[in-house]
Amino acid sequence: MVSRFWTKVFSFGKAEAITIFPFIFLRRRGLKTDQVLLNHERIHLLQALELLILPFYIWYLVEFTIRFIQFRDFHKAYRNISFEREAYANESNFNYLKSKKLWSFCKYL
Template identity: 45%
Template sequence: MKVIFNSVIPFNGFTCINLFGILFVRKGCVMTRTDFNHEAIHTAQMKELLYLPFYILYVLEWLCRLIQFRDSRKAYRAISHEREAYDNQGNQDYLTARKPYNQFRKLWH
């Protein structure tokens, strides 16, 4: 995964953003192996969904979760893509054994 450290993307207050498999990290932020693994899981999700559908599904699910929880942070953490990444970010071998479309395994649980 290509990593670009800069002072523009992401906006202030955010550490990083993964856009089409390129990780933009805010200058001065420290990224751990766990952080990089989390973003690598997102990159795998993007690739299997051919990138653009990943973002469409991500936003649509966030909107549904926002209605469900009425809390933007809870909605974000409940997105299936985020649940898979957070649940497995500490496992550095996860991507070698990951099954395709695994983020949808627990979609509405």
């Protein structure tokens, strides 16, 4: 789903895509063909399911806040969230979602 509004609101305009369960919002239409980006966002969908959705978003915000205090830099904080680290590490592995173990993001804490 293409929505500049949601990507702007939830990422301060910094993200190309954002996952708000069960939707993936893209900043622009051309991203619909970016399979790596879509795989990254699908990893977030599975992470959200593993944590029963709402706790995923609470954990995400708490961890982002801790990382932002730690690094004092938006991008570094974002890139060091365990959910993002797992997604970036596996976004090019198109079989990852089939083999992903429950709560795999924990090894990226």
